[in-house]
Structure formats: C-alpha cells, structure tokens
Amino acid sequence: MIYWMVLVNYVAWYVFVFIAVTWMIVLFSNRGRFAEKSVNMPKTLPGVSVLIPAYNEGDSIRKTVNSVLAMDYPKNRLEVIVIDDASGDETGRIAHELEAEGRIKVIVNPKNRGKAYSLNRALKVAKYDIIACIDADSTVEPDILRKMIPPLLENGKVASVTPALKVLKPENLLEKIQHAEYILNIFLRKSLSVIDSIHVTPGVFSIYRKSVLEEIGGFDEKNLTEDMEIALSIQNAGYRIENRLDAISYTICPSKLRNLFDQRIRWYRGALQNTVKYRHMIFRKRYGNLGMFLLPFNFISILAVIIIFTIILWNFADNLLRGIWQMTLIDWNFMVLIDGFILDPKAMIFNMLTTSFVLMALGTVIGGYILLKSFRVSDERFSLNKLGYFTYLFIYPFFMMFFWMTAMVFELLRIRRKW
Amino acid sequence: MPRGRKRFDAGIFISAAIISTLLFASGIFIGYSINNEKLTSIDDNIRKVTRDVQNFQIEFLFLDVLGENATCPLLVETLSGINRDSYEIGNKLESYGSGSEIQDYNDYVNTKREYSRLLIGYWLLANKLKNTCRMDVDTIVYFYSKDCTKCEDQSFVLTYFKKMLNEKILIFALDADLDEPSIQVLKKNYNITEYPSLVINGGVYIGYQSKADLERTLNL
Numbered sequence: 075m076i077y078w079m080v081l082v083n084y085v086a087w088y089v090f091v092f093i094a095v096t097w098m099i100v101l102f103s104n105r106g107r108f109a110e111k112s113v114n115m116p117k118t119l120p121g122v123s124v125l126i127p128a129y130n131e132g133d134s135i136r137k138t139v140n141s142v143l144a145m146d147y148p149k150n151r152l153e154v155i156v157i158d159d160a161s162g163d164e165t166g167r168i169a170h171e172l173e174a175e176g177r178i179k180v181i182v183n184p185k186n187r188g189k190a191y192s193l194n195r196a197l198k199v200a201k202y203d204i205i206a207c208i209d210a211d212s213t214v215e216p217d218i219l220r221k222m223i224p225p226l227l228e229n230g231k232v233a234s235v236t237p238a239l240k241v242l243k244p245e246n247l248l249e250k251i252q253h254a255e256y257i258l259n260i261f262l263r264k265s266l267s268v269i270d271s272i273h274v275t276p277g278v279f280s281i282y283r284k285s286v287l288e289e290i291g292g293f294d295e296k297n298l299t300e301d302m303e304i305a306l307s308i309q310n311a312g313y314r315i316e317n318r319l320d321a322i323s324y325t326i327c328p329s330k331l332r333n334l335f336d337q338r339i340r341w342y343r344g345a346l347q348n349t350v351k352y353r354h355m356i357f358r359k360r361y362g363n364l365g366m367f368l369l370p371f372n373f374i375s376i377l378a379v380i381i382i383f384t385i386i387l388w389n390f391a392d393n394l395l396r397g398i399w400q401m402t403l404i405d406w407n408f409m410v411l412i413d414g415f416i417l418d419p420k421a422m423i424f425n426m427l428t429t430s431f432v433l434m435a436l437g438t439v440i441g442g443y444i445l446l447k448s449f450r451v452s453d454e455r456f457s458l459n460k461l462g463y464f465t466y467l468f469i470y471p472f473f474m475m476f477f478w479m480t481a482m483v484f485e486l487l488r489i490r491r492k493w
Numbered sequence: 494m495p496r497g498r499k500r501f502d503a504g505i506f507i508s509a510a511i512i513s514t515l516l517f518a519s520g521i522f523i524g525y526s527i528n529n530e531k532l533t534s535i536d537d538n539i540r541k542v543t544r545d546v547q548n549f550q551i552e553f554l555f556l557d558v559l560g561e562n563a564t565c566p567l568l569v570e571t572l573s574g575i576n577r578d579s580y581e582i583g584n585k586l587e588s589y590g591s592g593s594e595i596q597d598y599n600d601y602v603n604t605k606r607e608y609s610r611l612l613i614g615y616w617l618l619a620n621k622l623k624n625t626c627r628m629d630v631d632t633i634v635y636f637y638s639k640d641c642t643k644c645e646d647q648s649f650v651l652t653y654f655k656k657m658l659n660e661k662i663l664i665f666a667l668d669a670d671l672d673e674p675s676i677q678v679l680k681k682n683y684n685i686t687e688y689p690s691l692v693i694n695g696g697v698y699i700g701y702q703s704k705a706d707l708e709r710t711l712n713l
Contacts (some may be wrong), residue, residue, distance in 0.1 A: 084517075087517075088513060088517055091513045091516055091517060092510060095509040095512045095513050095516070096509040099505050099508055099509055100505060269500070269505070270499060309499065312497055312499065359498070359501050360499065361498075361499050362499025362500045362501040363499070363500060363501055363502060363505075364499060365499070365501075366503075366506070367506060400646070400649045403646055403653075403703070403704060404650060404653045407653070410656050432520065432523075433520065
C-alpha cells in the first residue's frame with residue numbers, strides 16, 4: 075500500500091475504535107438501563123390520539139387500524155385519525171368503511187401533500203395531548219402504549235418516547251438481513267437514549283407531547299426524513315427523547331434490492347440534509363452529547379467507513395487484476411502453483427499477521443459482540459436467523475457503503491427525485 | 494420550554510479517547526514486535542542455512558578421499574536440503590519486504606545482504622557439484638532492481654518454474670541495487686546493465702524472459 079493510504083487508513087480506524095470504545099463505556103456503565111423494569115401506570119390514563127397517514131396502503135391499512143384498536147388501552151381514551159393523502163387505490167374506501175363502523179376518524183387530502191403535511195393537518199384536530207404516529211403498513215404489540223406512556227409522563231422534560239422497531243415476518247434473505255439490522259438498531263436506539271442523543275423518532279409508533287410539537291412548529295413538510303427532523307427539532311428545543319425496549323412495533327421492509335436502494339438513498343440523503351440543517355448543534359456543548367458526539371461522529375464515521383472499505387476494495391481489485399495478469403504469463407497453468415499455496419500453513423500465517431488484518435479481525439469481533447448483545451436485549455434468538463446475521467455482519471456493510479456514497483454524490487450534485 | 498443545556502458527559506469521551514489511544518499504541522507496538530520477530534526468525538534461518546553451506550563445503554573434501562560414486566549422492570541430498578531452506582527464506586524475506594511495515598530498514602538491508610552472500614556461495618557450490626557429479630540441474634541467477642517494470646512478472650514466471658521443476662532448477666535471486674561487493678562483482682563479470690537479467694547455466698540473457706523463452710532455453 076502507498077504510504078498516504080496507510081496513514082489515512084490508520085486515522086479512519088482510530089475514529090472507528092474511538093466510537094466503538096465510547097459505546098462500550100456507555101454500555102458497561104449503564105448495564106441496568108438495558109433491562110426494562112415494569113412500571114406503574116397512572117390512575118387516570120391520559121388520552122392518546124393515534125395518527126395514521128396513508129398513501130396507497132389499501133392492502134395493509136385495515137390491519138394497521140385493527141392492530142391499533144386492539145391495544146390494551148381504554149377506548150374512551152383513544153382517538154384514531156387516518157389521513158388519506160389522496161390515495162389512488164382503495165385506501166380511501168376502506169378508511170371510510172372503518173369510519174362508518176364508528177371506530178376511527180378520516181381526513182382526506184384533496185391532493186397528495188406528503189406525510190408531514192398529513193400529520194400537521196391531523197395535529198390541528200387531534201383532541202388529546204399525547205400524539206402517536208404510525209405508518210399505514212405497520213402494526214403494534216397490544217401493550218405498547220402501556221409501556222411508552224410512563225416514561226413520557228415521568229418528567230416534564232421528556233417530549234417523546236421511541237419504541238423497539240422490528241421487521242414483521244422477514245422471508246427472503248434481503249428481509250432477513252434487514253431484520254438483523256433492525257435488531258441492532260433497537261440496541262443502538264436504547265444506547266442513544268442512555269446518553270440522551272436520540273436523533274430519529276421512527277414513524278412507526280413514536281409518541282409525542284402535543285404541546286411540544288405545536289411549540290416547535292410541527293413536522294417539516296419540505297423534509298426527506300421528517301422522523302429525523304422532528305427528533306432533532308425536539309432536541310434543539312431542549313427536550314428529551316426516551317426509549318423503551320419492551321414497546322414493540324412492527325414494520326414492513328423492502329424485499330427487493332431496487333426498493334431497498336430507493337429507501338436507503340432517501341434515508342441517507344435525508345440524514346445528510348438534516349445534519350446540515352442542524353449544523354449549529356455540532357461541537358456546541360449546550361447541545362450535550364448529541365451536539366458534541368453523535369451528530370458530528372455519525373458523519374465522520376460514515377466517511378471513515380467509506381475510506382476503509384474503499385481501500386479494502388481497492389486492494390482486492392488490485393490483487394485480482396494482478397492475479398489475472400500473472401495467469402496470462404504462465405498460460406493459465408495455475409494448478410502448478412496451487413499445491414505450493416495450500417500446503418504451507420506456516421507461510422500463510424506469516425503473511426497474514428499484518429496490522430490491517432489484526433484490526434479487521436478485531437473490528438469483526440467487536441461488531442459480532444454488539445450484534446449478539448442486541449439479540450439478548452431484544453429477546454431474539456440467534457439460531458432463528460443465522461444466515462441473516464452472518465450476511466449482515468460480513469456482506470451488508472459493502473452495500474451500505476455503496477448506498478451512503480451514492481447518497482452523498484446525489485446530495486452533492488443536488489439530484490432531484492420524486493419520492 | 495426548558496432552554497437548559499443538554500447533558501454532556503465529557504468524561505465518557507475523554508476516557509474513550511485515552512483508551513483508544515492506548516489500544517492503538519499497543520496495536521502498533523504489537524505489530525512492531527511481530528515484525529521484529531519475523532526478521533529475527535529470518536536471520537536465524539539464514540544462520541542455519543549458512544552452516545549447512547559450510548558443511549556442504551566440507552563434504553566436498555570427501556570427494557578426494559571416497560571418490561565420486563560414494564560422495565555425489567550425499568552432496569546431492571545436502572544440496573536439496575539447502576535448496577528447500579533457502580527458498581523458504583527467500584519467500585519470507587520477500588513477503589516481509591513487500592509489506593508496508595518495515596520498521597528498521599537497516600536491519601532489513603543487512604539481512605538481505607547476508608542472504609545474498611549466502612545465495613552466491615550456494616550458487617558457486619552448486620555449479621561445482623554440477624560439473625563434478627554431472628548433476629542434471631539448471632541454475633538461474635536472476636538479477637532484479639527496484640525501478641524495473643518487468644521484474645515482478647519475471648519473478649512470477651520463475652516461481653512458476655520453481656514450483657513445476659522443483660529440485661531440477663535452482664534459482665538465485667539477487668537485488669542488483671544492494672551495496673554488496675559479491676553482487677557487484679558478478680554484475681560486472683556478466684556485464685549486467687539492464688533488469689531483469691538472467692544467467693542460465695552460465696549463459697547471459699538480458700531482459701525479460703517469458704515462459705516460452707525459458708522453456709526453449711531449458712529444453713523443456
């Protein structure tokens with residue numbers, strides 16, 4: 075490797091080690107926080123307005139509404155509002171059927187205006203002080219509200235509570251990989267809450283105080299990822315965002331690579347845009363761990379991982395091309411060479427013991443450990459999804475790097491897209 | 494609206510920075526130690542083979558006492574042993590040298606010089622053995638240099654022949670840039686100015702020799 079490449083590689087790895095060590099410290103000094111204790115519900119349960127923005131979710135909206143209504147919560151303290159964002163399919167029809175059954179309210183947008191607009195519109199008519207938002211293709215566990223309400227009420231500074239989001243019935247390999255990813259994110263989100271740095275309130279049943287939402291001006295209608303924007307806005311206003319590991323909601327994830335690509339480009343471009351929008355928080359002590367650590371290092375770590383993986387791929391391509399060229403020199407008689415290679419373990423070990431290899435092995439071990447920890451925390455069984463987890467650990471990062479680089483490039487070139 | 498500051502646990506990050514730096518430093522230290530070990534092990538190997546070569550020289554003296562028929566098999570066997578060991582050293586040296594982590598360049602250069610002297614001694618003895626015992630073995634002295642575009646290809650082709658012919662071919666790779674008198678003497682003797690250059694069974698071949706060229710030269 076060329077010398078500057080080595081230096082850059084070391085710097086990138088140092089960033090990585092720093093972030094990993096930070097999380098280890100957070101984890102080990104807050105062990106107790108990762109097991110949720112049962113909490114007491116207040117005598118009078120507060121009212122909750124559940125907002126369900128829907129655009130062409132005809133085949134799933136009924137299930138979502140049923141799931142929400144099946145929650146273990148008094149019906150007279152629950153309000154369900156479906157916002158039909160000018161759907162072209164039977165979403166509107168089904169919503170009105172449900173409305174006729176007397177169980178929900180329906181708002182219809184004459185033109186498609188996006189999720190944020192729909193939520194803001196529903197906010198104006200929601201009658202309760204606690205707002206829950208859920209996508210029309212998702213479902214919840216019945217006890218979810220009972221788990222999420224107490225942390226919200228515990229402290230006037232808490233403005234939002236986030237759930238543990240899982241993938242519903244992953245089937246193909248791609249979904250199983252994302253299942254592993256979501257399990258890891260449950261763990262990460264909890265860790266973030268421990269240092270009060272949650273930067274995304276997932277749109278799959280996060281709950282908010284209505285007063286705070288109104289105070290900060292509601293959801294940003296021009297944003298790619300309004301779930302990140304609203305979280306940063308809440309943090310910016312000085313409030314806290316909590317998380318419960320036992321408040322479980324389920325969502326659908328893309329089953330085709332093309333759809334995954336579209337989804338991730340949108341997410342990552344949104345993340346970049348929001349980081350820019352809230353750049354005044356970066357390295358400012360008043361914004362605490364979020365401003366000093368999370369926002370800047372999320373960005374820096376993406377750069378670091380891109381650098382590391384680019385160097386890995388570069389070396390791989392370099393070796394591959396060299397190998398092919400060398401084959402041409404000996405008329406592809408590679409059989410002669412193989413018997414020397416495999417039968418000499420001492421030489422192989424001698425060659426492998428380089429710093430890069432040791433670092434990579436260390437990184438894999440740490441990554442694997444965090445992944446295993448995530449299983450335990452989410453009550454998931456490793457054996458049920460072995461293939462997904464291994465693929466996630468070793469292969470998925472390359473895809474993610476590609477998605478991040480694409481997102482950066484698109485963002486820099488200001489490529490316009492209709493989502 | 495709580496306009497207070499958000500929680501900043503500076504302690505966590507300072508500890509993390511310190512631990513990370515320690516981890517990194519120890520990682521680099523371990524890497525350094527491993528590299529030293531590598532070079533030390535190479536030095537030990539060279540020492541062993543040098544002793545073998547010395548034994549080899551002594552065994553030559555048996556020729557006068559016991560005659561060719563008795564001595565040649567012994568000499569040929571000793572030569573095979575030296576062949577294997579020195580080839581292994583060459584590989585280790587090369588992999589060490591091509592890594593980006595050569596801590597002590599001087600040590601490395603000295604080891605290379607010692608190895609080159611060993612090789613040349615070995616080559617001289619092998620030639621003597623070839624003549625005396627009429628051994629069916631090909632010797633190739635391979636001169637390479639740093640700024641030589643075709644040297645990497647040449648090394649690879651020679652490795653191929655080595656793997657294919659094993660003990661029937663002895664290859665001695667010499668770094669022409671090395672400030673080692675015995676190498677410089679050979680360069681002058683064979684008039685080597687371009688790299689790669691090969692001396693195959695005493696004949697000089699300037700420039701890259703392909704697989705086909707070598708097959709022709711070695712009558713394969």
